[in-house]
Amino acid sequence: MVEARYGVRQERSGGWTVIDEVTGLPAASDGRDLTGLEREDARDIADVLNRDDRSRRRSSLV
Numbered sequence: 445m446v447e448a449r450y451g452v453r454q455e456r457s458g459g460w461t462v463i464d465e466v467t468g469l470p471a472a473s474d475g476r477d478l479t480g481l482e483r484e485d486a487r488d489i490a491d492v493l494n495r496d497d498r499s500r501r502r503s504s505l506v
Contacts, residue, residue: 449497450490460486
């Protein structure tokens with residue numbers, strides 16, 4: 445099974461960040477770090493990013 449590239453982490457301030465597990469840095473969209481989010485929003489964004497990442501890595505031979 446493929447590991448999820450994106451996860452979520454709670455910040456000290458209480459907000460949530462979408463993390464790129466490969467780099468350990470906050471994920472970004474349109475030049476904006478995905479930080480300070482509500483937990484459900486962060487999870488939803490991470491789910492979409494992981495789905496997109498998996499579809500790009502899928503082999504055409506499968």
